Amino acid sequence: MITTTRRQFMAGIAATSGLLATRSWAFNNNSHHSLKPIPVIDTLNSAETPVRLDLQMAQHNFGNGTLSDTFGINGTYLGPIVRVRKGQETAFELTNKINEPAAIHWHGLHIPGSLDGGPHQALEVGATWKPVLPIANPASLNFYHAHTHGSTGYQVYQGLAGVLIVEDDNSLAADLPKTMGVDDFVLVLQDKKLDSTGSVVFSPSNVNDTLAVNGTLAPTLQKVAPGLVRLRVLNASNGAFIKLSLSENQPMHVIASDGGFLTKPVSTDFIILSPGERYEILVDASHPVSLMTVRFDDEEIIAKPGIVDTTSKTTPVMAVALVPDKNKRGFTGSLPTNLSVLPAAEPKAAQRIRSFDLSENVPQRFSSIAPTLGNRCYGKNQIAMGINGRPMDMNFINEAVPTGEYEIWRVTSQDGAHPFHIHGCSFRILKQMGVTPPDYASGWKDMIYAAPGSVSELLVKFDHKADSKTPYMYHCHILKHEDCGMMGQFTVEDHATPYSAPVAV
Ligand SMILES: [Cu+2]
Known part of the structure; x- marks a missing residue:
């Protein structure tokens, strides 16, 4: 939820006095009249449950004085920062007050498929959803956003998105800056x-x-x-x-x-x-x-x-x-030496390899049925995109995964750089485009880039279940690609027989 107050705006202007000589790109390229601070997003604490999120039609001022038609969650654009604690069950109450169905997915959270908010769980206009989310993630920055079949790109762009912060004992005790809007x-x-x-x-x-x-x-x-x-x-x-x-x-x-x-x-x-x-x-x-x-x-x-x-x-x-600003009192410590303990990412632990080849085209037989699948493409003459030759089909399960077993997922692309995302897990990158990822990408991830002519591999294990009614998704996070069908579905069940649909040619 966004609100820019006049006080914040004036603070930004006041801060410029005496600083205009500073050599920085911002100062050299903007008159002081246009200086704008970063708006602070309101925080909803899970201590007050249920956490109420109302999806609503709105008009929002993006700071240029003009009103734009938007969707907001509780406000005129985006949603509040929701802060939750690891180990706590957090009750939510989402109501769809916009003029079209909308699903809200908890990107990053390790929760069962029935709570995941994927495209099978769109809220009809006027409907309310009351999921109780068992928070299992360690401290992390997560991303709740629209995941409505064929309309994800439009709805996220309009503002159906927000930040969900998980805190745990480690993050609360950590010697790090923690005062929002200050440090x-x-x-x-x-x-x-x-x-x-x-x-x-x-x-x-x-x-x-x-x-x-x-x-x-x-x-x-x-x-x-x-x-x-x-x-x-x-x-x-x-x-x-x-x-x-x-x-x-x-x-x-x-x-x-x-x-x-x-x-x-x-x-x-x-x-x-x-x-x-x-x-x-x-x-x-x-x-x-x-x-x-x-x-x-x-x-x-x-x-x-x-x-x-x-x-x-x-x-x-x-x-x-x-x-x-010397008047702001914030973090006075230094760079921490240790942040957390991560298990080694051990490829030998994997019991199988699955492959996902992302493409902006699919075989002719799928192109012809694509219009019946509810995907939405925007490019000129673009009919369908897909993974392993198949466009997203809500009635087709692409993969079956057993709970609790390590797997290597190998991601390749035929065209362009596609950021690949998997629901219901965090994984570790073993190889990003052929080589060891940069150190900053060596920890818990749920996104990896794939690019033509290279192989990316990740080590993943799913601890929660997703049945065929509310399967998990994997997809390209370029939302026009996701909406056009670059997405697939998988179930996770105890002792499941591992299955991968054959690559379509
Ligand atoms: Cu893509």
Whole structure:
């Protein structure tokens, strides 16, 4: 839920006095009249249950003074940050007050398929869903969002998305910045298209140059407590890959990936977040520093072993200056040495290998039935996309997986870089595009990129069940690809006979 107060806006302007001489991209490219802080998203604490989430029609001001038609969850755009505790059962109450069916999925949570909120669980208009979620994840940044068959891209873009933070004993005791809006910031990044009147409009096919952070277009300046600042970053874009770095290439310290803390901070010049990915980073804001963002679409990025190539494009689309303010009291500690204990990712533990080949085309016989499957494609002459030759079919189970057994999932792509996501689990990346992943991607993940001509492998185990009525999904997280059928379904059951549908040719 987003609300930008006049007080926050004025604070941003006040912070500029005396700082205009600072050499940073943000200051050189914006008049002080346009300086905008990062909006703080309201937090709902699971101590007050049920956690009520109302999906509603709205109009939202993205910070440019124009109202845009949106969907919001409790507010005018996006939903509140929901904070839950590991080990607690948390009751939710979701009501669909928009004008079309909508499913809400808990991306990242390890919960049974019956609670997962996938496309089989769309809420009809006016309906209420009361799931009680047993929180099993370690401390992590998760992403609840629309997952409605054929409409995921549209509904997420309109605002049906939010952050769910799991805390556990380790995270609560950790010596880390924890004061929201002072030394700890949630950043929900999304690219947006503006029409000639300044309204944000749905843009199904393209990736756009304007980035919104927490529902505000291109914030430019945030006052922070001097010292280490924690940024919890979610790329909630429909299709944009986002590279984050600091203005003078200072190191950023990655402390957590999709599924939780790394073992220790990993220092890096930059990170890349595909749509759906999350990272938490610590940034030294003892002195002003700007967070730079460069965006790529799936055709602009060039896969090279292990990582997408960022040399092809370097112009930032947004820079947010983090400016220390002595009046803000925040974290005074130093970089932690240990964050968590992760088990070794042991490929030998795997009992089988499954393969997933992602493609923007499917064989002719599936192209002809594609219009009956409820998938929605946006590209010119685009009829169906698929995995292993098959477009998403709500009535077809692609894989059957036994509970509690390690497997290697091998992910390849025939065209473009596809960020692959699996429901109901966290996994470990063994190989990303042929080589060991960057250290910051060595911990718990639920996203991996696949690119043509390379093999990516992950080690995964499912601890919860999903039957054929509410199976789990695996899919490309470029939402126009997911909506067009680049998705499949799998069940997880005790002692299941492992099954993979044959690759369709
Ligand atoms: Cu894709």
